[in-house]
Amino acid sequence: xxxxxxxxxxxxxxxxxxxxxxxxxxxxxxxxxxxxxxxxxxxxxxxxxxxxxxxxxxxxxxxxxxxxxxxxxxxxxxxxxxxxxxxxxxxxxxxxxxxxxxxxxxxxxxxxxxxx
Amino acid sequence: xxxxxxxxxxxxxxxxxxxxxxxxxxxxxxxxxxxxxxxxxxxxxxxxxxxxxxxxxxxxxxxxxxxxxxxxxxxxxxxxxxxxxxxxxxxxxxxxxxxxxxxxxxxxxxxxx
Numbered sequence: 001x002x003x004x005x006x007x008x009x010x011x012x013x014x015x016x017x018x019x020x021x022x023x024x025x026x027x028x029x030x031x032x033x034x035x036x037x038x039x040x041x042x043x044x045x046x047x048x049x050x051x052x053x054x055x056x057x058x059x060x061x062x063x064x065x066x067x068x069x070x071x072x073x074x075x076x077x078x079x080x081x082x083x084x085x086x087x088x089x090x091x092x093x094x095x096x097x098x099x100x101x102x103x104x105x106x107x108x109x110x111x112x113x114x115x116x
Numbered sequence: 117x118x119x120x121x122x123x124x125x126x127x128x129x130x131x132x133x134x135x136x137x138x139x140x141x142x143x144x145x146x147x148x149x150x151x152x153x154x155x156x157x158x159x160x161x162x163x164x165x166x167x168x169x170x171x172x173x174x175x176x177x178x179x180x181x182x183x184x185x186x187x188x189x190x191x192x193x194x195x196x197x198x199x200x201x202x203x204x205x206x207x208x209x210x211x212x213x214x215x216x217x218x219x220x221x222x223x224x225x226x227x228x229x
Contacts, residue, residue: 031215042204042221043159050215058216090158094215102147102166103208105217107159 003027004108006091012114019078021111023091032074033092033105034058034066043090049074050096081115088112118143120207122220129195130228137223139188139205147208148188149217150179152201159204163190195227 007022023032033048035058045058047066055066063085067075074093078085089112092105119142129135139148147166151159163172165181165188172179176199178191188205202224206217 040221043206043219045216048215056215092159096215102164103215103217104149104161104164105206106161107151109158 004091004093004106006089006108006111008111009109010112010114012116013078013081014116015082017078017081017115019081019113019115021076021078021089021091021113023074023076023093023108024072025074025091025093025106025108026072027093027106028071029093029106030071030096031094031103031105032068033094034064034074034076035090035092036060036087037090037110038087046076081113083115086113086115118145118207118209118218120205120218120220122203122205122223124223125221126224126226128226128228129192131196132194134194135192137190137192137203137205137225139190139207139220141186141188141207141218144183144186145207145209146183148181149206149208150188150190151204151206153204153222154201162203192225195225197227197229200225200227 004025034046035043049055049068065077091108094105121140150163163179168183170181176193181188202222204222206219209216
């Protein structure tokens with residue numbers, strides 16, 4: 001089974017703090033994603049990465065950055081946390097689209113971040 | 117820009133009844149995914165639909181895809197309480213950044229005894 005783990009289930013930070021959310025997958029997937037989930041808005045893509053050191057902006061990248069130094073690990077960074085970044089953050093991974101593959105994404109358990 | 121609309125967003129149904137959740141999307145795509153999310157938990161993959169006319173069934177849930185109509189349905193047969201959850205459809209972008217999935221806002225299903 002694919003396993004995607006996230007470093008924390010719950011996190012409380014103060015406004016202005018630098019926050020690191022980490023995601024690790026054990027299935028050698030090349031694609032990794034960070035989403036935020038808010039009530040009434042569904043899942044929105046923040047950033048994704050299709051290879052080590054490669055990243056691409058999603059739909060709502062402002063206020064976030066990412067790092068992918070190793071294939072299995074994808075970090076989301078909030079440079080200066082703000083209250084409007086209070087949300088559930090979900091990491092996912094998938095195989096690359098080649099030939100007969102498809103983009104089924106496997107999700108981690110989520111990190112509920114509260115910024116005070 | 118790909119847009120994905122689910123309806124209804126809230127669905128309260130009695131055990132034993134049937135109902136359908138609809139997922140419409142705005143641009144051409146051949147691939148659609150259904151996920152389930154239990155309260156406080158993450159998303160779990162339910163169905164992968166890869167072509168026009170695809171139909172998948174698991175227990176009381178059946179999903180289908182009509183790419184010409186840009187429509188997928190998730191049909192619930194004889195609902196039971198255990199099916200209470202939020203259901204998301206997600207559509208694969210067919211061009212450009214085709215790594216991406218665009219999600220609907222989700223349908224919160226509550227099955228009452």
